[in-house]
Amino acid sequence: MERKGFQRRGGNFNREERELHSATCSDCGDTTQVPFVPDSDRPVYCRECYQNHRPARKF
Numbered sequence: 001m002e003r004k005g006f007q008r009r010g011g012n013f014n015r016e017e018r019e020l021h022s023a024t025c026s027d028c029g030d031t032t033q034v035p036f037v038p039d040s041d042r043p044v045y046c047r048e049c050y051q052n053h054r055p056a057r058k059f
Contacts, residue, residue: 025049 020033026043038044045053 027052 018035021037023034023038023044025032025046027049030046032046
């Protein structure tokens with residue numbers, strides 16, 4: 001039974017490719033790719049280092 005107003009989508013839907021930009025991780029110094037233009041006023045983290053800076057989940 002499908003709920004009214006609820007649409008289930010598969011994991012493979014049409015999404016435009018994002019333009020990636022090179023950046024240097026503020027923690028480890030490795031080069032990473034990010035989907036936004038890096039700003040010198042804000043730190044950029046690679047995937048691994050970002051896990052250390054994520055806000056804690058509140059459950």
